[in-house]
Structure formats: C-alpha cells, structure tokens
Amino acid sequence: MSKIAEGLLYSESHEWVRVDGNVAIIGVSDFAQAEMGDITYVDMPDVDDEVAAGEDFGALESVKTSSELISPVSGRVVARNDELEDKPELINEDAYEAWIIKVEMSDKGELDRLMNAAAYANIAG
Amino acid sequence: MGAFSYFPQTGEDIRVMLERIGVGSMDDLYADVPADFIYKGEYDLPSAMSEQQVRDFFESLAAKNTRLKVFVGQGAYDHYVPSVIPYITSRSEFLTAYTPYQCEISQGTLRYIFEWQSMICRLTGLDCANASMYDGPTAAAEAVRMCVASAKRRNSVLVSARLLPNVIDTIKTYAKYAGINVVVSDQIFEDVAEGVLDLAGVIVPSINRFGVIENHLGLADLVHQMGALLVEYCDPSALAVVKTPAEWGADIAVGDGQSLGIPLCFGGPYVGFMACRTALMRKLPGRIVGQTTDASGKRCYVLTLQAREQHIRREKATSNICSNESLMALWCTVYLSLMGPEGMRRLNALCYEGAHYLHDALLATGKFQRVFDADFLKEFVLKPLCPVEKLQKALLKAGYFAALQTEEGYVTFCVTEKHPREELDCIVEIVKSVK
Amino acid sequence: MKYYDKLIFELSKPGRIGFSLPETLLADKQQLPPKKPATLGTVRGGTASEAQRWGPKDVFQGQAAAGSRIWREAPLDLPEVSEVDVVRHYTNLSQMNFGVDTGFYPLGSCTMKYNPKINEEIANLPGFTGLHPLQPNETVKGALEVYVGMDKALAAITGMKHFTFLPCAGAHGELTGLMLMREYHQSRGDTARTKVIVPDSAHGTNPASAAVCGLDIVVVKSKENGLVDVDALKGLLGPDIAGIMLTNPNTLGLFERDIKEIAQLVHDCGGLLYYDGANMNPLLGVVRPGDMGFDIMHLNLHKTFSTPHGGGGPGAGPVGVSDKVLPFLHIPRVSGFHGNFGIILRAYAYILMLGREHIKLAGKLATLGANYIKESLKDCYKLPIPTVCKHEFVFDGLLEDNGVTTLDVAKRLLDYGFHAPTIYFPLLFHQAIMIEPTETESLETLDAFIAVMRRIAEEAKADPEMLHGAPHDTPIGRPDETTAARQPVLKYE
Incomplete structure (x- = not known):
C-alpha cells in the first residue's frame, strides 16, 4: 500500500503538485516510485524551458525501465531539483519530499483537472 | 531427401516430437497459415552443395577478383593485420555469443567492450564512449542526430565539405528523414561566425579527404558561442599522433575503427566509434558497458544506462541501433593492445615517411602539381598534369590501386606501413612512363 | 567457467611491446621532415613554420608537443604488453563467455542457430x-x-x-x-x-x-x-x-x-x-x-x-x-x-x-522444436496462449507462484550450463520467458533442457531462496546494476 500525501493534487500519470501561489511544485507519487523500483536517473528540463499540461517534461529511469514524466500544468520552469542529478534515490526514499521541478503556471485553471488525495487513492491503491 | 549435417533430427526423432505435440506431421504445425501462403513451388536456388563444392565455388569467385597493392585510403586503410587478431576473434566463445544480456556468462564480451571504450577515450581524449556503431559514416550521422537532440529547438548542422563523400552522404540521408537541415560548407569558420540560423552542431574532419591535417584552433569556442556542439570525424589510428578531439575542444568524436587492424574486406564489416563529454553521456546511442560489483564484491561488467535504448524506450530511444559491430571492436582492442603507445607512434612514422617520400618523388616527375601547402600523414592529393585514366590503367596493369580521382579532379594516394620502398619506387617509374 | 580478474591495462609494463614493425621503410633514404615545394593552395592546417617548430620526428618519438598546432599533445596511454600477454589475456576472457558452440542458446527472437x-x-x-x-x-x-x-x-x-x-x-x-x-x-x-x-x-x-x-x-x-x-x-x-x-x-x-x-x-x-x-x-x-x-x-x-x-x-x-x-x-x-x-x-x-532441398526443412524443424518444448513444459510453466506456435513461444513464469521470478529461473539455467531464454519480453506479460530453440538442436539437447526446466520448477517449490540467489556456479554472481547506472564507470582509470 503506497503512501498518499494529503493536501497535494495528483494526476492520473502519478505526478503530484504542491501549489505555492502561482508556482506549481511537481514530483511523482509514492506509488510511482514503488512501481519504478530503484530510480537510477531523473531526466529534467532546464530552468526557463516551457512545459505543457499533458506533455512529457522528462523521464525517470531505472535499470530495466523508464517512465515519462507528464506535466500536470503548463508554464515556465523556474527551478529544478539539481540534488536529484547525483541522488535519484531521494525519490525512492521520500517521493513527496523529493520535488522535481517548479513551474510558474500560465493557467491555474488546469489545476481543476487534477485529483485530491482521496480521489487519487482510488487509482493508486 | 537425405540427412543434412546442420539438422540433427532423425526420422525417429521427428516422430517422437510430433507425437508429444499431438499432431500428425510438421505441415500440421502450419495449419494456421492460410493455405495459399504455403509455398508449394520449387525454390529457385541451386541444388544443395557439399562443403567442398561450396569451398570450390567461393575460391573460384575469389579468383575472379584482382588482388592489388592498395595505395588508396578514402575511409578504408590497408594497414597490416597482426596474426594474433584473427586467432583471438575467431574463438567461438567470442564469435558465436549473442549480445551480453546474461552478464554472468558474458564477462568476456563485456570486459573487452569496456577495454574498447577505455581505449577510444584515450585516443580521443574524451570522457566516455559507446560499445560501437555500424561504421564511421553511420556514427557521424548519429552524432548529427545527437547534436540536434541535445540542442533544444535547433535543427541545423554545418557539415564540412572536406569530410569523405560517403560520410556526407550518410549524414544527409539520416538528416533528410529526421527533418534536420544540413548545410555543407567549405568554409566552416566563416559560416559558423556568420551564424547559421538555429545551429545545433558542426562536424569537421580531423584529417580531411585530401589528407590534410586540419587546424581547428578556435573552432570549438566559436561553435560553443553559437550554442552548438562540435563533432570531430577522426581516423583513430592517426589520433596517436595528431591533435585529439578533446584538444580541439570538441564535444563528440566519431570515426571508423577499420584502420585499427581490420581487413579491407570490400568495405565491411568495419566498426564505428563514438565518444563524448560526460555531459552528453545519456544522449549516446547504442550499448554501453559499465563496471560494477557482484553480490560478493567481485569486480564485474554489465550493460548499463539501458533506459536510453530501443528495447526500453522504444520510439523515445536515443537511437534505433540494436546489433552493433561488437566483434570488430574486439579486433581493434586486440590491435591497440598489441601496438601500444610505441607501436602506434612507429606505425604513423612509417606511414608518414612513406607518404612523404612518394609525394615528393611524384612531384619530382613533373607530372603533378601540389594542391595544398599543409601537413599530411599518410594520405595526400595531387593535381595531375597527365591523363588520369591512362595513369590509373598503367598502375592497375602493374597491380597497383592508386591515383583514385576526387570530384575536383585531383588524384589521391595513401601509403601505409605495408608498402616497402620498392613499391613506392615502382609507382614512380610507372608514372614516369605515362605519356 | 573460471573467474579471471584482469583488464589489459593492468598487465602493462613500460618497455614491453606486442608489435613487430620495421624502423623505417626507406632504409638509406630517410628524410624527415620533408622539404616543402612552393605553395599552390592553402587550407587551414599546419603551416611550414609549424613543421619547423615541431618536427613530426619529435612527435613520432613520443616527445611532448605542447603548444603544437596540429600534433597530439597528451601522451597516449595504451597498455604496453607482449604478444603472449595479449593472447593469454583474451583467451582467458573468452573462457568467461558462452556461445552457441558452448551449448544450447534458446534466446527468443535471436535465432541462435549453429554457425557453420x-x-x-x-x-x-x-x-x-x-x-x-x-x-x-x-x-x-x-x-x-x-x-x-x-x-x-x-x-x-x-x-x-x-x-x-x-x-x-x-x-x-x-x-x-x-x-x-x-x-x-x-x-x-x-x-x-x-x-x-x-x-x-x-x-x-x-x-x-x-x-x-x-x-x-x-x-x-x-x-x-x-x-x-x-x-x-x-x-x-x-x-x-x-x-x-x-x-x-x-x-x-x-x-x-x-x-x-x-x-x-x-x-x-x-x-x-x-x-x-x-x-x-x-x-x-x-x-x-x-x-x-x-x-x-x-x-x-x-x-x-x-x-x-x-x-x-x-x-x-x-x-x-x-x-x-x-x-x-x-x-x-x-x-x-x-x-x-x-x-x-x-x-x-x-x-x-x-540448397533448394534442405531449405524446405529448416523452418519446419525450428517450429517442431519450439512446439516440442512448449508441450513438454506447459504443465509447470504458465502458457498464456496455448495454440500452436512457430519458431518460439512465451511462458508467463512458473505455473505455481512461490515468489520465484522469471529472472530467477533464467539465472538458475546458467548454473545448469544453458543460456537463458529472452526474459521480460514481449511486454504483454509480466513474467515473460521467450524460448526459441532453432532447427540445429537435437532431440537429446531439447530433452536435457526440458529436464532442467522441470527441475528448476521443483526447486522453486523446495527452495525458492536458493533460486533468488542464482546463479551459483558462474564466474560472477548477480551484479549490482543499480549502482552501475547511478554512478556510471565506463572506462578504466
């Protein structure tokens, strides 16, 4: 049974969003990291890159699989978690602590399409 | 029809197997194939030959080829192949193994690939190398794709017109279908400086198709200022003495390993190599071997960073390459082990002195003009002042393949350590006789 | 197979050589560096003054060419080994490898038939x-x-x-x-x-x-x-x-x-x-x-x-x-x-x-062998699609779930002297084991493989732990692939 953090928004592709004003902090859920197994690399966009809701902005890699990271929102990348470059295992250790990118949202309305913790629990049970 | 040496099943074996499966005949195993697709005709092939007949057939074909003394390079170099190499590479443990997916029983393959990667890094001066590409031209084409993949939203590459024609053509082919804009340029420095719109990469030859050792001082800085990557196309044998891609500041190095002990063999199999800086490591196409340890702490080797590859990433892979030229990488690895630093230097010195001797002697005949005032190693071009066709015919008649014509009308020569002075003098005499 | 631990670099000793090349091709006529006739065209390349500053002779003798325009500056660090070192080293490496000539290689989709x-x-x-x-x-x-x-x-x-x-x-x-x-x-x-x-x-x-x-x-x-x-x-x-x-x-x-x-x-x-x-x-x-x-x-x-x-x-x-x-x-x-x-x-x-005669049996015998293995093992391995197959077929792991995975089965096969089948492909099943015997394998070989596969299925019931730790008789055990991918070491230093 994977952990689901309260107070976050979730996408069907298992990304979470923590909203901080106009900025969306994005990571992957505990369910996603458990499915991946030991994460060996996180492919992230650069700061100032544009991301679009529903499109991939990077990928998680493990030894035998890879999984695209799908952006839950559109906007401009304002920060990325460079610590993950050398320590991708931080996502395995605590998926909700290890954020991946921060996005300045161009359309906060896109958040409405995401799920709350309770709704997400139905698909990531 | 009688038994066949590659098929061990006896009639009785077949009967036992069919019985276990529960069908009456082997044809029944094809009951799911629409009947009109079962080929009922006689295959338009020769009747089965005995091994001796096959050998005789191919010996007769081989005899129809003319064995020549090769004084042409242009991407395929007639260097001596030490006898050790074919003995090692024909060991069935290497030869008949598949890709080393089961690392516990593939440490031999994995270890030599790791050595190959290490040696390619040492020759090029770059940080990491992959397990091999098909050949030099395809490695160049993949490097161009890598430049575009690394540079976001930039889609043009500058390709030196002084690369070998087959390298330029292969790059153009790959680029055409990938929608990459290729600009072939004979003035790379100027074209980079003037700014090609959305430049992603620049590819230049370390030694160009005229044999000239190019000077790329300042090129990398210029290319990097434009936000693009620099690719050097190299003859790995020559890298023992000419400036390395790393010394030029290049980001990627590619080329053909053929000059490292692989026979000419009418153009293949050869082996492409590719090396790059650490920052580009995860953009490399193809297989990569890495070092790790097993559960008991023993040092061992595995295929690694596989999430880049087609069997995992499918359409998002860095390349579609799967089979590579592993065994040919072993040829080169054994070659470089035998040659060592001293052998590689001596080899190049021999090529250099032979090529310069021939170059000067040819000029002295008065039948050629110099084209470039620049250093060369083993390959050079001259402008002929005599009828080229006659010259080529006279050389061929004496058993020499030399004076291949470039599109500009120059003739190329290439001298390796295989060719003693008598042969060089002989070429000069033939040239003198051409009227 | 014996574990052999060396890399060719580790056999190196300055002064050893494994090549045999003459000192010169020209004997009495050695003339380095060459004289240069008049200029007829120019390219960006080394110039005449370059040749004077850094004679190629120096470069070829391994002297530092720091500051050189076109010659290599960094020393070339390749192994210095004798011919016999090279032969022994690669022979030892080869003995840690498994090829078709070593034994049965039922790697699905790879058609590992005998190489004449x-x-x-x-x-x-x-x-x-x-x-x-x-x-x-x-x-x-x-x-x-x-x-x-x-x-x-x-x-x-x-x-x-x-x-x-x-x-x-x-x-x-x-x-x-x-x-x-x-x-x-x-x-x-x-x-x-x-x-x-x-x-x-x-x-x-x-x-x-x-x-x-x-x-x-x-x-x-x-x-x-x-x-x-x-x-x-x-x-x-x-x-x-x-x-x-x-x-x-x-x-x-x-x-x-x-x-x-x-x-x-x-x-x-x-x-x-x-x-x-x-x-x-x-x-x-x-x-x-x-x-x-x-x-x-x-x-x-x-x-x-x-x-x-x-x-x-x-x-x-x-x-x-x-x-x-x-x-x-x-x-x-x-x-x-x-x-x-x-x-x-x-x-x-x-x-x-x-020839036109034997070709007609090649595909059929390959198909026969695959179906024979499939029918002989379907009572202990899960066969998701039980119809007639062609050259290969796919099991979806062991029939009985003892926590033994396809990876465990594959690794255990290595102990018994067989190459493993293709595993975890195609992606349609979670525990895919894809077996392709080819037409060049005898009934005895197929029977031996079938016997071992059945034995592994028994072992999975009796001692799943032992299977998780397989292979046990290979030169190395299971490698740490996670560390290999997280901190890649891709060359010898």
Whole structure:
C-alpha cells in the first residue's frame, strides 16, 4: 500500500503538485516510485524551458525501465531539483519530499483537472 | 531427401516430437497459415552443395577478383593485420555469443567492450564512449542526430565539405528523414561566425579527404558561442599522433575503427566509434558497458544506462541501433593492445615517411602539381598534369590501386606501413612512363 | 567457467611491446621532415613554420608537443604488453563467455542457430578480405557476383523482387526500409502519410526505427489470443498512415493468421506493409513474405542465415522490396561502402549448403522444436496462449507462484550450463520467458533442457531462496546494476 500525501493534487500519470501561489511544485507519487523500483536517473528540463499540461517534461529511469514524466500544468520552469542529478534515490526514499521541478503556471485553471488525495487513492491503491 | 549435417533430427526423432505435440506431421504445425501462403513451388536456388563444392565455388569467385597493392585510403586503410587478431576473434566463445544480456556468462564480451571504450577515450581524449556503431559514416550521422537532440529547438548542422563523400552522404540521408537541415560548407569558420540560423552542431574532419591535417584552433569556442556542439570525424589510428578531439575542444568524436587492424574486406564489416563529454553521456546511442560489483564484491561488467535504448524506450530511444559491430571492436582492442603507445607512434612514422617520400618523388616527375601547402600523414592529393585514366590503367596493369580521382579532379594516394620502398619506387617509374 | 580478474591495462609494463614493425621503410633514404615545394593552395592546417617548430620526428618519438598546432599533445596511454600477454589475456576472457558452440542458446527472437565453420573460412579467403571497397569494378568481379547471387537467392526465398545490401543490422534494415516507404509516398505526392502502425508486441526497434525515420508511431493492440486486433486496426487506418510494420510470426511466436485481411486493409487505405524479418526463421522454406503481400522487408542474416552474432554484431540487414517499391531501392546511402560484405559471404555459403532441398526443412524443424518444448513444459510453466506456435513461444513464469521470478529461473539455467531464454519480453506479460530453440538442436539437447526446466520448477517449490540467489556456479554472481547506472564507470582509470 503506497503512501498518499494529503493536501497535494495528483494526476492520473502519478505526478503530484504542491501549489505555492502561482508556482506549481511537481514530483511523482509514492506509488510511482514503488512501481519504478530503484530510480537510477531523473531526466529534467532546464530552468526557463516551457512545459505543457499533458506533455512529457522528462523521464525517470531505472535499470530495466523508464517512465515519462507528464506535466500536470503548463508554464515556465523556474527551478529544478539539481540534488536529484547525483541522488535519484531521494525519490525512492521520500517521493513527496523529493520535488522535481517548479513551474510558474500560465493557467491555474488546469489545476481543476487534477485529483485530491482521496480521489487519487482510488487509482493508486 | 537425405540427412543434412546442420539438422540433427532423425526420422525417429521427428516422430517422437510430433507425437508429444499431438499432431500428425510438421505441415500440421502450419495449419494456421492460410493455405495459399504455403509455398508449394520449387525454390529457385541451386541444388544443395557439399562443403567442398561450396569451398570450390567461393575460391573460384575469389579468383575472379584482382588482388592489388592498395595505395588508396578514402575511409578504408590497408594497414597490416597482426596474426594474433584473427586467432583471438575467431574463438567461438567470442564469435558465436549473442549480445551480453546474461552478464554472468558474458564477462568476456563485456570486459573487452569496456577495454574498447577505455581505449577510444584515450585516443580521443574524451570522457566516455559507446560499445560501437555500424561504421564511421553511420556514427557521424548519429552524432548529427545527437547534436540536434541535445540542442533544444535547433535543427541545423554545418557539415564540412572536406569530410569523405560517403560520410556526407550518410549524414544527409539520416538528416533528410529526421527533418534536420544540413548545410555543407567549405568554409566552416566563416559560416559558423556568420551564424547559421538555429545551429545545433558542426562536424569537421580531423584529417580531411585530401589528407590534410586540419587546424581547428578556435573552432570549438566559436561553435560553443553559437550554442552548438562540435563533432570531430577522426581516423583513430592517426589520433596517436595528431591533435585529439578533446584538444580541439570538441564535444563528440566519431570515426571508423577499420584502420585499427581490420581487413579491407570490400568495405565491411568495419566498426564505428563514438565518444563524448560526460555531459552528453545519456544522449549516446547504442550499448554501453559499465563496471560494477557482484553480490560478493567481485569486480564485474554489465550493460548499463539501458533506459536510453530501443528495447526500453522504444520510439523515445536515443537511437534505433540494436546489433552493433561488437566483434570488430574486439579486433581493434586486440590491435591497440598489441601496438601500444610505441607501436602506434612507429606505425604513423612509417606511414608518414612513406607518404612523404612518394609525394615528393611524384612531384619530382613533373607530372603533378601540389594542391595544398599543409601537413599530411599518410594520405595526400595531387593535381595531375597527365591523363588520369591512362595513369590509373598503367598502375592497375602493374597491380597497383592508386591515383583514385576526387570530384575536383585531383588524384589521391595513401601509403601505409605495408608498402616497402620498392613499391613506392615502382609507382614512380610507372608514372614516369605515362605519356 | 573460471573467474579471471584482469583488464589489459593492468598487465602493462613500460618497455614491453606486442608489435613487430620495421624502423623505417626507406632504409638509406630517410628524410624527415620533408622539404616543402612552393605553395599552390592553402587550407587551414599546419603551416611550414609549424613543421619547423615541431618536427613530426619529435612527435613520432613520443616527445611532448605542447603548444603544437596540429600534433597530439597528451601522451597516449595504451597498455604496453607482449604478444603472449595479449593472447593469454583474451583467451582467458573468452573462457568467461558462452556461445552457441558452448551449448544450447534458446534466446527468443535471436535465432541462435549453429554457425557453420565453412562460412568462416569462406569469409576469410584473401581474395575477398584484401579488396578495397573503391577498387574498379573490373577488379572485383567475384565480389560483385556474390551480391548478384545473394540478391537472386534472397528474392527466391522471400518472394521479393530485389535487395539492397547496405544495411549493417536488422534495425538498420528497418530504418532503410522505412526510408523507402517514405520515398514511395513522396513520389506519389502523398505527403500526409507520416504515421506508422506497430503492434504492442513489436520489437523495440520497430518504433525506434520509425522515430529515427521521422515518422510518428500508432500502436495497434493485440487481442487476448496474442494476434493483431483487426477491428482496432481498421479504426487506425486513414490517409495519414504510411504503413504497418509486422513481424510474422509475431513476438509471441504466433502466426498472424489474418494477414491476408490486414494486407488488404492497409493497401486499400494507401499504406504499405513492412515485414520485420527478425522472425523469418520458421518461414524459411515454407512461406514467402512477398506472397503474403509485404512490400518491403529486411532479413537478419545473423539470425535466419546462420552468420555468427559476434557478441552483438556485426550482422547484416539486407532490405528487399516488391515491384511497387523497386524504383526507390537505390536511393538512400545508409552506410559507408557496400554493407557488411564479410557477413553476406557467410550467409551465401549457408544458402548454398542448404540448397533448394534442405531449405524446405529448416523452418519446419525450428517450429517442431519450439512446439516440442512448449508441450513438454506447459504443465509447470504458465502458457498464456496455448495454440500452436512457430519458431518460439512465451511462458508467463512458473505455473505455481512461490515468489520465484522469471529472472530467477533464467539465472538458475546458467548454473545448469544453458543460456537463458529472452526474459521480460514481449511486454504483454509480466513474467515473460521467450524460448526459441532453432532447427540445429537435437532431440537429446531439447530433452536435457526440458529436464532442467522441470527441475528448476521443483526447486522453486523446495527452495525458492536458493533460486533468488542464482546463479551459483558462474564466474560472477548477480551484479549490482543499480549502482552501475547511478554512478556510471565506463572506462578504466
């Protein structure tokens, strides 16, 4: 049974969003990291890159699989978690602590399409 | 029809197997194939030959080829192949193994690939190398794709017109279908400086198709200022003495390993190599071997960073390459082990002195003009002042393949350590006789 | 197999050499550096003053060329070893390797058939190995006959018109074939066809090759029975479809029995059919892809035509086309010279040994062996699709769940002296074990493999822990692949 953090928004592709004003902090859920197994690399966009809701902005890699990271929102990348470059295992250790990118949202309305913790629990049970 | 040496099943074996499966005949195993697709005709092939007949057939074909003394390079170099190499590479443990997916029983393959990667890094001066590409031209084409993949939203590459024609053509082919804009340029420095719109990469030859050792001082800085990557196309044998891609500041190095002990063999199999800086490591196409340890702490080797590859990433892979030229990488690895630093230097010195001797002697005949005032190693071009066709015919008649014509009308020569002075003098005499 | 721990670099000792080269080619006439005649043209390159500052002689003697314009500055750090060091080292390495000559190699989709030795001798004839690829045609008549003969033979075997031999591997053939597909549509002004359909069970190279060729991928699902869902396919077809890539039999070893309808549908919509020849072996001598309606195909000479895999290559992936696509066959230059001539020679020798008589049994015997293993093991391994297979089939792990995975089974097989099957592919099942025996394996070999597979199934009940730790008798145990990928060490330092 994977952990689901309260107070976050979730996408069907298992990304979470923590909203901080106009900025969306994005990571992957505990369910996603458990499915991946030991994460060996996180492919992230650069700061100032544009991301679009529903499109991939990077990928998680493990030894035998890879999984695209799908952006839950559109906007401009304002920060990325460079610590993950050398320590991708931080996502395995605590998926909700290890954020991946921060996005300045161009359309906060896109958040409405995401799920709350309770709704997400139905698909990531 | 009688038994066949590659098929061990006896009639009785077949009967036992069919019985276990529960069908009456082997044809029944094809009951799911629409009947009109079962080929009922006689295959338009020769009747089965005995091994001796096959050998005789191919010996007769081989005899129809003319064995020549090769004084042409242009991407395929007639260097001596030490006898050790074919003995090692024909060991069935290497030869008949598949890709080393089961690392516990593939440490031999994995270890030599790791050595190959290490040696390619040492020759090029770059940080990491992959397990091999098909050949030099395809490695160049993949490097161009890598430049575009690394540079976001930039889609043009500058390709030196002084690369070998087959390298330029292969790059153009790959680029055409990938929608990459290729600009072939004979003035790379100027074209980079003037700014090609959305430049992603620049590819230049370390030694160009005229044999000239190019000077790329300042090129990398210029290319990097434009936000693009620099690719050097190299003859790995020559890298023992000419400036390395790393010394030029290049980001990627590619080329053909053929000059490292692989026979000419009418153009293949050869082996492409590719090396790059650490920052580009995860953009490399193809297989990569890495070092790790097993559960008991023993040092061992595995295929690694596989999430880049087609069997995992499918359409998002860095390349579609799967089979590579592993065994040919072993040829080169054994070659470089035998040659060592001293052998590689001596080899190049021999090529250099032979090529310069021939170059000067040819000029002295008065039948050629110099084209470039620049250093060369083993390959050079001259402008002929005599009828080229006659010259080529006279050389061929004496058993020499030399004076291949470039599109500009120059003739190329290439001298390796295989060719003693008598042969060089002989070429000069033939040239003198051409009227 | 014995564990041997050295890298060639670790055998190095300054002063040792493994080469034998003369000091000079010129004897009395040595003249370095050369005198330079007058300038007739210039390029950016070393200049005359460069030659004076840094004589090539210095460079060749290994003296530092710091500040040199064109000569290497960094010392070249290669191993310094004797010839016998090299021979022992690589012989020791080879003994940690498992090849087809070592034992049974049932690696699914890889067609690890026996590699005849006559092929090697043919490919090493000096009359072939000494040919420069740019020699004039009149001096390479024998080599050209090899291409002509192979073209004719492959056309006869596959029902295609002609082949190009430039592609160096299967995936390279796919890419080339898709380029031809694009040329075909382009020539008709049909430029909207930018998508290629691939089944979800396809080899990973199919979508990857399509992407490299600038095409978008549309995935068609398989049905419960493992075959392409024709109804789903109908929904995907349209004016944007360039074609479909199929391997038939598919990666589950099942013949796509609706191929006639699929061909009709794809052709009617204006698309072309591409045949991925990776699974051609069971059809060798039985069915010709050209007759099934395929327009373009590649063959893996290193699978179906017995050339050795060489630890991952070289292979060869000649591409054949039907009449329709023939005008475009010679358009793309996809490799340096004439493809992997040495591999083409080996495959030609194999075809001549088979001849029109034995070829008719090759595919059938491969299919017979696969079905025999399948039927002999289905009571202890889960067989998701219980129909007749072709050259290969897929189990979905052990029948009884003891926590023993497909990986455990594969690793345990190594202890028993067998190579493992392909595992975790195709992706349709979680515990896929894909077994392909080929026609060159005897009943005794298959029986021995079956016995070991049954024994492993027993061990899984009795001692699952032991299986989790397998292999136990190989030169190394399971490697730490996570660390290898997290902190890559890709070269010796």
